[in-house]
Structure formats: C-alpha cells, structure tokens
Amino acid sequence: MTPPMPIPYAPKHTPRAIIALTLAAAVGIPSLLLGAILFLTPLLKPATIDAVLGFGPDTGSWTRGLAYALALLVLAFLMVNFAAIFSGVISWYERRVAGRIQSRIGPNRAGFAGFFVWVADAVKMILKEDLVPADADSILFRAAPYFVLVGFALTFVVLPFGHSLAVTDLDVGIFYVTSVTALVVVGILISGWSSNSKWALFGGMRSAAQVISYEIPAGLAIFVPVAMAGTLSMQGIIRAQGGLPWEWFVFRNPAAFVAFFILFTSQLAEANRTPFDLPEAESELVAGYLSEYSGFRFALFFLCEWGNIWVLSAIATTLFLGGWQIPGVSAEHIDAVRGASVLPAAAWWGWNALSMVVFVAKVVVLCNVVVWLRWTLPRIRVDQMMSLCWKYLVPMGFACFVFTLFWELGVQVSPHLETVTGVLLFLFACTLALLFGRRVRLNIQAVQGDKFDLSNW
Amino acid sequence: MAKTATPADRYFGNVKGTVQSFWHGLSITLSYLLRRPITIQYPDRTELPVRDMLPPRYRGFLEVDSSICTGCQACERACPIGCIQINLEKDAANPKQRVVTQFDIDEAKCMFCGLCVEPCPTGAIQHTREFEATQRSVRNLTFRWADPESPFPVYKVAKGAEYYPRVPLGALVRAKLEAMRWDAAGPEFLPPDPAAAASAKKPAGGAALAPAKVLAAKPAEVMQAAAQSVPPAELAAPPPPPAPATGAPTEPVKPDPTTDGHQA
Numbered sequence: 001m002t003p004p005m006p007i008p009y010a011p012k013h014t015p016r017a018i019i020a021l022t023l024a025a026a027v028g029i030p031s032l033l034l035g036a037i038l039f040l041t042p043l044l045k046p047a048t049i050d051a052v053l054g055f056g057p058d059t060g061s062w063t064r065g066l067a068y069a070l071a072l073l074v075l076a077f078l079m080v081n082f083a084a085i086f087s088g089v090i091s092w093y094e095r096r097v098a099g100r101i102q103s104r105i106g107p108n109r110a111g112f113a114g115f116f117v118w119v120a121d122a123v124k125m126i127l128k129e130d131l132v133p134a135d136a137d138s139i140l141f142r143a144a145p146y147f148v149l150v151g152f153a154l155t156f157v158v159l160p161f162g163h164s165l166a167v168t169d170l171d172v173g174i175f176y177v178t179s180v181t182a183l184v185v186v187g188i189l190i191s192g193w194s195s196n197s198k199w200a201l202f203g204g205m206r207s208a209a210q211v212i213s214y215e216i217p218a219g220l221a222i223f224v225p226v227a228m229a230g231t232l233s234m235q236g237i238i239r240a241q242g243g244l245p246w247e248w249f250v251f252r253n254p255a256a257f258v259a260f261f262i263l264f265t266s267q268l269a270e271a272n273r274t275p276f277d278l279p280e281a282e283s284e285l286v287a288g289y290l291s292e293y294s295g296f297r298f299a300l301f302f303l304c305e306w307g308n309i310w311v312l313s314a315i316a317t318t319l320f321l322g323g324w325q326i327p328g329v330s331a332e333h334i335d336a337v338r339g340a341s342v343l344p345a346a347a348w349w350g351w352n353a354l355s356m357v358v359f360v361a362k363v364v365v366l367c368n369v370v371v372w373l374r375w376t377l378p379r380i381r382v383d384q385m386m387s388l389c390w391k392y393l394v395p396m397g398f399a400c401f402v403f404t405l406f407w408e409l410g411v412q413v414s415p416h417l418e419t420v421t422g423v424l425l426f427l428f429a430c431t432l433a434l435l436f437g438r439r440v441r442l443n444i445q446a447v448q449g450d451k452f453d454l455s456n457w
Numbered sequence: 458m459a460k461t462a463t464p465a466d467r468y469f470g471n472v473k474g475t476v477q478s479f480w481h482g483l484s485i486t487l488s489y490l491l492r493r494p495i496t497i498q499y500p501d502r503t504e505l506p507v508r509d510m511l512p513p514r515y516r517g518f519l520e521v522d523s524s525i526c527t528g529c530q531a532c533e534r535a536c537p538i539g540c541i542q543i544n545l546e547k548d549a550a551n552p553k554q555r556v557v558t559q560f561d562i563d564e565a566k567c568m569f570c571g572l573c574v575e576p577c578p579t580g581a582i583q584h585t586r587e588f589e590a591t592q593r594s595v596r597n598l599t600f601r602w603a604d605p606e607s608p609f610p611v612y613k614v615a616k617g618a619e620y621y622p623r624v625p626l627g628a629l630v631r632a633k634l635e636a637m638r639w640d641a642a643g644p645e646f647l648p649p650d651p652a653a654a655a656s657a658k659k660p661a662g663g664a665a666l667a668p669a670k671v672l673a674a675k676p677a678e679v680m681q682a683a684a685q686s687v688p689p690a691e692l693a694a695p696p697p698p699p700a701p702a703t704g705a706p707t708e709p710v711k712p713d714p715t716t717d718g719h720q721a
Contacts, residue, residue: 009505009506011502011503012501013502097490099494099496100489100490100492100494101486101489101490102489103492103494103495103496104495104496105496105498108498372483372486372487372490373483375486376479376482376485377479377482392471392472436480436483436484439480439481439484440484440487440488440491441488443484443485444488444492450492451492452492453492453493454491454493455493
C-alpha cells in the first residue's frame, strides 16, 4: 500500500472579511450609541420639543404629555440599549484581560479576537429554557430580575455623558443615584428568598448585608465632593471642577484623594465585584442568589452586574475626576456658543462631542481598573468584608468629611490653597504612577526571557 | 515606638499592609497583562500540525502496516483490555498461505499503554502521534486494518532479516482519519448468521495455534511466500538487508524484534 500524500498544512488566519466586520462592529456600535446620545439627549428636552412642535401655553396637556412620553420612551430605549451593549462588550473585554493576566488568550473563536462572544452568549441565553424551580415562589422569582434591572437602568437618568448630554440634570442627582441603586438590593434579596434554595438565600442575605453596609462609606465619601461643590447635581459637581488634573476634586483636597478610594472600594462592593463577590461566591455558594436562574433572567442579572462597571466608573469620574471638563475650555464658554436659536450652533455640537470623548475616555480608564482589580484580588471573607467596611472605611469616610468641612473654611480664607494642593497632589500621583510603572517593568524583567509584548491578542 | 503593638499600631499597620499588597498585587497582574500569553491557539493557528509538535514517542492511535504483519496475534494477546481483534484464515486459492481477514482495533477502548507494540516481531503495529478523531458514532473509532473482502496475506519473515520495510509511521492512520467525516454514520453490522458464525469460528480457533508454525517456517517456504506477497515484502527479502543509517544493530542474524525499521 502506498501512503497517500498528506494534506499540506498551513496555519489558519482569520479571514480579512471577519477582521473587517469585527473592527466595523467594534467601532461602529459604540459610535452609533454615543452618537445617538450626543444628538438625542439635548434635542429631546421639553424646551426643544415645545419649540419644534410649536407648543404654546394653550396646547392641550394630553398632546404635550404624549409628545413628552414619546421622547422619554426614545431616551429610555437608548439608555437601556447603551447599558446592555456596554455590559456585553465589557464581558468580552474582561474575559480577554483575564486571559492575558493568566497567560492565556481568552475567547478567540467568534469574530476577530473573539469580539462577538457576547453576542453568542446573549443568543445562547435567550434560547435556553426559562426554568422556575417547582418550590420557588414563582411570582417573586420571575419579578426579581426586573427589580435589579430597573434599579440599574434608573441610574442612567442622571449619569452625564458630556456638557449637555444627560437625560436630565436633577438637583438631587447623586442622592437620586444612591437611592435607586438600593432597588438592586431589593431585587437580589427577592431572588435569594424566592428561589427557595439554601445557596440563593445565603447569597441574598450576604448581598443585603454587604450592599447596605457599604452604602454608608459610599455616602460619606460622596459627601466630600458635594461639600466642595456645594450641590448634589451631577452636572453642578462637574461644573465646579476644571479640565486640568489639578482642578479635579480628587487632587484639590487631601481628604478627597482618600475619599476617592473609599468611594471606589464601596462601589465595587455595591456592584458585587471581586473582591467583594461574596453574594455569588461560586466556590462557596454555586452562584449565590442567581443559582436557580437560567436563560434570559440569568442574563439580566449579569447584564446589570457588568453594566454597573460603567455606572460606578461614571459616578467616580463625575464626582472626583472632573467629569467631561475639557482642559482649557470652560463650561460657560460652551454655554455661550450655543446661540439663542432653537437648535444649537455647530460649534456647540463640536464642544459637546469633545466633552463626551473626554468623559468616555476617563470612564473607560476606570473600567479598566475595575477589571484589573478583579483579576488581581482574591475574594475576601465575610468577616473581613464587614471589618473593612465598619472599622476602616466608615471611620475614614467620617474623617475625610470632617476634614473637608474645615478645608472649605480654609479655602474661603485663602483660595490659593486648593491650587497649591492640586498641583502638589497631582505631582504626587504622577510620581506614584511612575514608580508603579517601574515596578511593573521590574516584574516583567524578573522572569528570564520575558519582555514587554502585546502581541498574540 | 514601644515594642508591644498597640491597637493603633495594628490598625494603621493593617491599612499600610493593605495599600502595600494592592501595590504589589496590581503591579504583578499588570506585568502579566503586558506579556505574551504562552497559550498556543489549538487547533488551527499553530505553525505546525499539533501531531508534529508532539514528542516522537507519543502514544497516539495505533497503526498497523499490513504489508509486514506476520499475523502472529501477539498484540491481540498482549492487549490488557482486548481492544484488538484478529482473525486468520487459509487462503482459498493457496491453502498454504494464511490471510488476515480481520484486524480491528477499537481506538475508543484503547488505553494507549503500548503493550501491543512491544511483542510485535516486525514493528507492524505502532503508536502514531495522531490523536484527533472526533466521531459522532463511537463505532467509527474501530479501525479496520484488514478488509474482510480482500484479506491480506501474512508476512513471512526472511531469515536474518534485521529490517522490515514499513510505510512512514502515521501515514496509514492519517489517511483513514482524513477519509472519515466526523459525523459519518456508524457501521451497520448485520445480525450474525448462526451457521456462518459457527463455521467462521473453526478457522479462527485453529489459527490461534498458528504463530508458532509461522515462526518455524522453512526458509524455502519463506522465499516462496515473499515472492507471492505484495511488493513491499520483496524489499525485505534480499539476503543482505539494507542496514539503517542510524546505528546499525550488530546483533546476531536472528530476526531482530526491535521496531526501528520505520524510523530509519
């Protein structure tokens, strides 16, 4: 028997069309969503709707109400879609980052670099059976994901995206955010209780204990920028800061520097992110409060969990990192170029787009930190979680708050205090970053033959 | 500061420890983020086929080169789990010639221990580096090395032969794998005909005693059989066998049971 010729082998490469499609989706989907937010949020305001549709004081309240309701529906649809798609994309990104941190590659089959894995996941989730356990409280069990989703989606009412880009600017913006996120706890408790499973109940109880405990240091840390800005409004807090780093609240006050980390830690805990993922600790509780969920209800929980990364990063950016402030351009200048007409001038749109870019860039950096933290820290114990909150974060939060009150008195006396501290703390942060970069380089060099290499994505 | 740690020392020590461990931990994970992952993208992004990246003595699927199989059934007896099934019959046209009508290896059962390779006198049965054969029907993993329709004659070992011409290792099993679709239907075995099964048993039972006869075959018969058998067997027949280039064995003239022939 003569051996047959073996089939010649060549390593496969991703087809060009797939790469092009992936890049188009990776650039196009965020651009589409952010573009829609850029154009729709300023236009779908009551004043603009009135002017465009010619509503006067004598317009019937039903007509007016219908128009407003339609506008709100469009905005709600847009925001929920933004949140859903963001959480999908970050689920892919997180798995890729996790892969690299663990010296592996991560999802790589669906699309170029596995980008479409989140679409595949969503399709899989929708196709799965929506199972309600026989002994579960079926009404509450079915309702719980909506509580979580509503609590999460409502935060997008006040989250800013740029200079004039927010669904609305409530006077009590940040207070509103902390209030509606409490709905998430209700949903988690309901899911834990109604599942009628020990794992789920443990997860739900842990989650309630954790989220309610960490509301306190988060609230105390939020007081610091509120005291510095003198307002609870998200846009007002951003307008009280500046575009340059030393004009950000985080550097303008040593207590705010600490409060930033307190807020960030507390929000990680409220979002049930590692190292605070005790409610769903998969090695102890199967999946915690969502053990019994399957299909799309399960997907809703995870949508909120990943979407919360955006929410917590956006809140931290708003409160401490200068929000959408463009360096060198004041918010008043952007207000001035709007013009008196119904539709804003082109320059105004340009500045708004730029402010959105600044804001999204800052949020994405923070999202990266959240993902990076998850793959660095192991899960802490329940008692450690509680002692971290009550023994460390709460007293430090109080100290920061009280310090800030005195600091503001000092700033009243000499306004240069904030500038000097801002520059000094910014330089301190830059030094820390440089030292950290050096440390990372040394870590890479410590292993024989390893070097900085971003290939093999 | 006093030697004994006060509560305040412990408190601020904990804060310091937390900050330091974050500093170290984050720098370590970031440094891994900036390195190249060591994972190889199996199966189709590797530079070589994965089977060619495996060590040469990897024990993958068994391969039988029927052109040098003596039909001794040593492998069948050696197999601890009985995944090899061999049947020999007398050739109807030439009663002195025995033919192998069945040589099935159930690779789904095989535990890749290598015990069948060791007793093989000619190195006809060998492990290859093939390991990928996903099949929807597990019965497709029974590799049939003898075709019952056209059984192959047993190979007669020439006296003094040190070398057995073997096709390149892995070529046969690869050809089988490439010919198989992963979702091919399993073989349809007909229900056994009792009469046929009983008559088939007898030659098979007789053949179990055969290997000793084969080894004790007279030289003349060996030459005759070699002339009749397939061309690769003739290559082995010349009295001075071509020694492998790599370290020719200096052992006596007795047929060398080592299995190096294919590696030369």
